Each structure stands twice: as C-alpha cells, then as structure tokens.
Amino acid sequence: MINKMLSEKVKVIKPSGIRKFFDIAATMEGVISLGVGEPDFPTPTSIREAGIRSIVDKGTTYTANVGLMELRRAISKYLEKRFHVEYDPADQILVTVGASEAVDLALRAVVNPGDEVLVPEPTYVSYAPSAILAGGVAVPVPTYEKDDFRLTADVIRSLITPKTKAIVFCYPNNPTGAVMEKADLMAIADVLREHDILVIADEIYAELVYGIEHTSMATLPGMYEKTLLINGFSKAFSMTGWRLGYACGPAPLVDAMKKIHQYVIMCAPTMSQWAAIEALENGMPEVERMVAEYDKRRQTIVHGFRNMGLSCFEPRGAFYCFPRISDLGMTSDEFCNRLLEAEKVAVVPGSAFGDSGEGFIRVSYAYSIDSINKALVKIDRFIQSIK
Numbered sequence: 001m002i003n004k005m006l007s008e009k010v011k012v013i014k015p016s017g018i019r020k021f022f023d024i025a026a027t028m029e030g031v032i033s034l035g036v037g038e039p040d041f042p043t044p045t046s047i048r049e050a051g052i053r054s055i056v057d058k059g060t061t062y063t064a065n066v067g068l069m070e071l072r073r074a075i076s077k078y079l080e081k082r083f084h085v086e087y088d089p090a091d092q093i094l095v096t097v098g099a100s101e102a103v104d105l106a107l108r109a110v111v112n113p114g115d116e117v118l119v120p121e122p123t124y125v126s127y128a129p130s131a132i133l134a135g136g137v138a139v140p141v142p143t144y145e146k147d148d149f150r151l152t153a154d155v156i157r158s159l160i161t162p163k164t165k166a167i168v169f170c171y172p173n174n175p176t177g178a179v180m181e182k183a184d185l186m187a188i189a190d191v192l193r194e195h196d197i198l199v200i201a202d203e204i205y206a207e208l209v210y211g212i213e214h215t216s217m218a219t220l221p222g223m224y225e226k227t228l229l230i231n232g233f234s235k236a237f238s239m240t241g242w243r244l245g246y247a248c249g250p251a252p253l254v255d256a257m258k259k260i261h262q263y264v265i266m267c268a269p270t271m272s273q274w275a276a277i278e279a280l281e282n283g284m285p286e287v288e289r290m291v292a293e294y295d296k297r298r299q300t301i302v303h304g305f306r307n308m309g310l311s312c313f314e315p316r317g318a319f320y321c322f323p324r325i326s327d328l329g330m331t332s333d334e335f336c337n338r339l340l341e342a343e344k345v346a347v348v349p350g351s352a353f354g355d356s357g358e359g360f361i362r363v364s365y366a367y368s369i370d371s372i373n374k375a376l377v378k379i380d381r382f383i384q385s386i387k
C-alpha cells in the first residue's frame with residue numbers, strides 16, 4: 001500500500017551507486033576502502049575548539065535564516081581574497097546545510113516542470129536526482145578521457161534547447177579529478193553567455209588543486225550575473241560532519257532559495273557556523289598542509305595504476321583518481337564486485353557517476369599512504385590474476 005503512495009519522482013530515482021557498494025563492503029571484515037570521498041584528517045583543532053566554545057559561550061539557539069552575519073562577512077572576505085569574486089554579505093550569501101542543500105535549493109528555486117538541467121558527466125551523484133525532484137529533466141553532458149574529462153563548448157552547444165534552464169557544473173571534478181582552467185571556462189562561457197541559462201557552479205573542491213590556480217566561473221566576463229557559486233567546509237577544512245556550506249549569487253536568486261530554506265531547514269547548525277568562522281579566519285595553514293599531503297598521495301596512486309598498465313588520467317584537483325579498466329573485459333560494476341570479493345579492496349564503479357563513467361573506477365586518495373600502498377598491491381595482484 002505504501003509503495004503506491006510514493007511519488008513518481010521518488011520512484012524513478014535510483015539509490016546512490018556509492019552507498020549501495022559500501023553497504024556490501026560494511027558487511028565484510030578486513031576491507032581496505034579507497035571508496036569514500038571524505039578527508040581522513042580530523043577537523044583542525046582550533047576549528048573544533050571554536051565549535052565547542054560557541055556552545056559554552058554563545059548559546060545554542062537558531063541563527064538568522066541566511067546564517068550569522070559574522071559568517072557571511074567571513075565568507076565574503078574569503079572568496080574575494082582566494083578567488084577574486086565579490087558578494088555582498090547582506091543579500092548575496094546564504095549559509096546552508098552543506099553544499100548538498102545549496103544544490104537542491106538552487107534547482108528547486110529555478111526549475112519549472114519539464115525544464116532541462118544539463119549535467120556534465122561523469123559527476124557527483126546528487127545533481128541528476130536533485131533536478132528530477134525539482135520537477136526537471138536531467139540531461140547528461142558526456143565528457144571524455146581524451147579531453148582530460150574537460151567539458152567542451154561543442155558538446156554543450158549541441159545539447160542546449162529552448163527548455164534548458166541550468167547547468168550544474170563541478171570543477172575540480174568528483175569523480176575524475178579534472179579541472180577547467182581559465183581558457184577552458186572562457187570557451188564554455190562564450191556559449192552560455194548567448195543563452196538564459198543559470199550556471200550552478202559547485203566549487204567545493206576549489207582549494208584542492210595541484211600546481212594550478214582555481215578559476216571561478218563567476219569571475220568571467222558576463223558570467224557573474226548568471227552564476228550561483230556553491231562551496232562548503234566539508235572537503236577543504238575536513239568538516240564533513242559539521243554539515244555546512246553556502247551559496248552566493250544574484251540577490252533575487254539567493255532570496256528565492258532563502259524562502260525554501262527557511263521553511264525546510266530554518267538555519268544551518270549554529271555551532272558549525274561559529275566553527276566555520278574560525279576555519280575561514282585562521283584555518284588556511286591547515287588547508288595547505290592537508291593539500292600538500294593529498295598531493296603526495298595523488299602522485300603515489302597515479303604512478304601505482306600506471307605501473308599496473310592501466311591508463312590513468314592525471315587528476316589535477318579534488319582527491320580522486322579515475323583509472324580506466326575497460327581493457328580488462330568487464331564492466332566497472334563487475335570489476336569492483338570481483339575486486340572486493342577477491343582482495344577485499346573497495347573502490348567505486350565509474351558507472352555510479354553516469355553512463356560516461358562506465359569503463360573506469362573511482363579511487364579516493366583521501367586515505368593514509370599506508371592504506372593506499374596496501375590497496376595498490378592488492379589491486380595489482382587482482383589484475384594480474386584476471387589477465
């Protein structure tokens with residue numbers, strides 16, 4: 001009976017391919033996981049202490065729906081300093097429960113029934129389901145290994161229709177580690193500028209780049225007015241459980257998102273907001289330390305996969321690598337299941353991130369170098385055994 005009551009929109013959404021896999025791994029003993037996209041570092045001490053102090057000294061009540069003014073000011077300063085983009089803390093910034101909430105609010109604020117949302121793939125798992133729940137249609141935009149998984153102007157142009165309302169953009173990318181440098185973004189901006197399409201730019205990995213500078217879509221000529229910049233504290237500051245993110249953009253859009261947020265959330269967790277102020281004001285040396293550590297792991301893991309004879313695109317951002325396993329004669333799902341069974345190593349099938357991820361596996365290097373080295377030995381043994 002209850003099944004009949006569920007909404008059609010919920011029924012068509014598949015459970016996350018990442019979670020499904022880890023539920024299986026969780027039932028086994030001694031599994032080495034390189035599967036989850038979650039920093040293995042604890043939240044830096046001064047940030048944890050700021051959260052604790054806030055509970056003792058500042059109280060535990062709601063904040064303003066849009067978030068503490070002190071935090072919005074700190075976000076504004078941080079974005080200007082780090083990424084050269086200015087937002088007014090008074091009406092252009094909304095503090096959310098993670099970047100995840102910001103993506104959902106943005107889509108619900110702009111999508112009318114049947115509107116199309118372009119989703120470059122392979123990509124983070126929440127965008128297409130969020131577009132569908134908002135009443136829209138998710139249109140996959142494939143990216144390819146031959147282009148270093150960068151989005152190209154021609155593919156976008158070919159998929160734009162009068163119904164296209166938004167594009168959800170994630171660079172540095174989960175799961176490929178691809179980045180879009182300024183020239184790449186310029187080419188995309190040239191196409192988008194001609195259309196009324198909102199760019200929802202999820203830049204949660206902006207701090208995690210290796211040897212390049214992150215460019216925000218909002219800084220390109222003509223794009224500020226049509227870009228919603230989303231970021232958060234989970235990845236750069238290792239604050240996944242604090243559930244804090246933010247969205248910045250044109251005031252009418254932020255105001256529309258605030259309407260939804262105030263009814264379903266009220267405000268992001270108060271103590272997390274105080275901790276986040278400390279993160280932005282004093283946390284950057286810790287971020288730099290963690291990024292240097294990820295960079296070492298990145299080099300180890302890419303080298304490891306290439307030594308096994310797999311084609312492995314060099315990730316320039318985030319903390320994932322995306323080696324190709326298609327030459328081994330099995331799907332990415334089969335590969336991951338058989339690897340888990342044979343060697344108790346958990347990685348994620350590329351197909352969990354969209355059809356264009358098929359033939360690849362996502363391997364997170366947000367794990368200790370020791371786990372990475374142990375897993376590489378086991379993956380190599382597995383590959384040799386099936387050749």
Ligand code: PLP
Pocket residue numbers: 037097098099100101124170174202204231232233234240243244245
């Ligand atoms: N966006 C991307 C691209 C991600 O990879 C993730 C988590 O893996 C999120 C958003 C979720 O971020 P948050 O913890 O801020 O909700």
